[in-house]
Amino acid sequence: MILTSVIWLCLWVLPLSSHAAGAPADLQALIDKAAPGETVTIPAGEYAGPLRVTKPITLQASGEVIIRSATDDPVLTIESNNVTVSGLQLQDSRINNPLATLVVHGNQNVIEQIQIDTMGTGIQLLESSFNQLRNIRVTGHVLDPSEVAADIGHDHSAHQQLTKPVQQPGAEAKKGNGIDLRRSHQNQIIGNQILNLFDGIYLESSQENIIEQNQVAKSRYGIHLMGTSSTRIANNIGNGNVTGAMLMDTSTATVTNNRFLKQKDNPNSQGILLFSVTDSVLEGNHIEGNRVGLYLEQSTGNSVKNNALTLNFIGMQVKDTADNQLMSNQFVSNVIQAQAQDSKADSFDGNYWDNLQALDVNGDERSDLSYEMNPFFLALTDAVPPYQLFFQSPGFVFLESLFSVGGDQIRDTAPLMSPVIQDDLEGQQEATVGQTGLLGAGLLMFSFLFIYLGVRRK
């Protein structure tokens, strides 16, 4: 009797362990057994979470290691200092759980080459400092209602119901953040890729963190700072998010050499938004094809230099700001280059505006005609938002020009004569030259033919 049950047990257990490629089924036991400082190598295979690391060990994958969520706990929790985790794939199907797929509660940990697929937040750092997060890929799997609508064909009533629950039957899954830091300082977040989440990288009440070379796409805000100081944001790329970088209640941030492209589909989109930001530096950023390139509100003492704002619907909007210095920026081919309101104490001198009919009398490479930023549209739509419908309406352009005669508007009194930054867009139109020529010639021939038919006498 006992023998048969042992055999039955073996038969039942064996396929499982072979499924996990000969690895011990209980990964947690393996971790618990390891002495501090030891390296635990996880054999390739699929495992069920949750895992909890509470001592300074190195967790390393050998081959493809997939860990899936099985309970309501995070897939991996680190509650220790000096832990290194690398090479894992974490797959999380929990919905609307406040805790992320990977939760870090400790200092000086290194987390690298992790692939996270989540229905909520990817990584959470809670009161954790001096950690390094490198080469992590976080992919969110919550679909937007509009995407779901697109999947089931173009039902135009679906457009009307943006809040309709569409995910699973039952609860509607909400997106979480890619990497989420709360009260965590001096961490390094470098070279990560984040796709389809709420905020790509979210920092709250955190100081002196470094965010470099990350890429965020299809999320709400690429990088979102709330109440941080001395954050360094450099060489990141934001593409197709609602807003590329959103800085709020932040001081002494450095935002340099980032690229924010095509944040334009949402009616609240911006390349970079600064609200209540003080003493920060924005330099060398490339802001292209956004709804509003750079938006500044209630911010003081910032330096905005050498940024290229290209092909945005509105290059820059500035509102209720003071003591900011904006110079050597380049405004090229934005539908409206810049609008400013209640920002008289700022300095806008010495930028390049490609639509300025510039005139340099004394040869100092500065135009003696100033560039004016019309506050009329901003002021009007601020009071009555529905008037945004008049954006670039010919009658509105006319009305604006009536209001811009004289007056003490905000202006760049010494615009640059030539652009400062060379950008790489020149080749874009080469491809269609042949087609354009053909179309042009065709149109000309069409018009000549009909003029001849019209004028000819029988």
Place this chain on the structure above:
Amino acid sequence: MHMYHIARRELKMGFRNPWSYSFMALFTLFTLALMVIQSRSYLEGYTYTTGTMLTLVLYLLPLMTILLSSFSLTAEKEEGSWQLLSTYSLTTTSFLLGKYFGQALVLIVIICFGYGLSGLVGIIIGAGFTFSTLLFLLSFSICIILMFLGIAMLIGAMSKNRWQALTLGVSIWFFLILAWPTLLISVLSFVPYTWIKPVLQVVTLFNPAEFVRLFSVVWLGGGSIFGPEYYKWVNWFDSPFGAVGFVTLCFIWISLTMLAAIFVWERKRSHD
């Protein structure tokens, strides 16, 4: 059949009219000038250049259409050719529709000349419109022409002579193109705040220049610039339903103005 002959006659008269050529020269000159000013021109999508071109087209083309076409109608009355034509078994409907199609062709030929030349010159000087931009501007302009041609026919039917047509035409142009936002903003300051958005949406349907412009900007991918207030609208515009709705709206507009023109012309005919 009558309609076809009237249209052919219109085409002939159109290209023997010096005004057609002066408008052609004006339109071509402005298009070329604007293109040349864009020294660094990458023109895909909704950019400074496309925005400015839309504004230029909206200033010039409606005026051009209204003047050329309403004058062509009043000329028929003033020069007595209508009195002659009306002795034949020619219905007002086929007469005015013939005029409409003939004038449409004349105006389209004029803008084709302008855009064609700009396309070629752009290649020669190495900075011009891209293929898609040129095609977009062409379709936008044709749309504007077809819409304002209906209005022009109505003006022509209502006016006794060129002077009346000029006065009426310029006032309507000024009202729809230049004064539109100013008037709306001042009038809407008297209505409750919550009414502003719906009123604005409804009256926009009555201004072809505005709804063609809005649809074009959405089509260029710039719909988000109109703000969260119109998000659903813009989304709908962007879907295939939006395109069908837009074409239907254009068709209704042209039909209504033409029906009105035919009605007015018919009444004057019976008075004669």
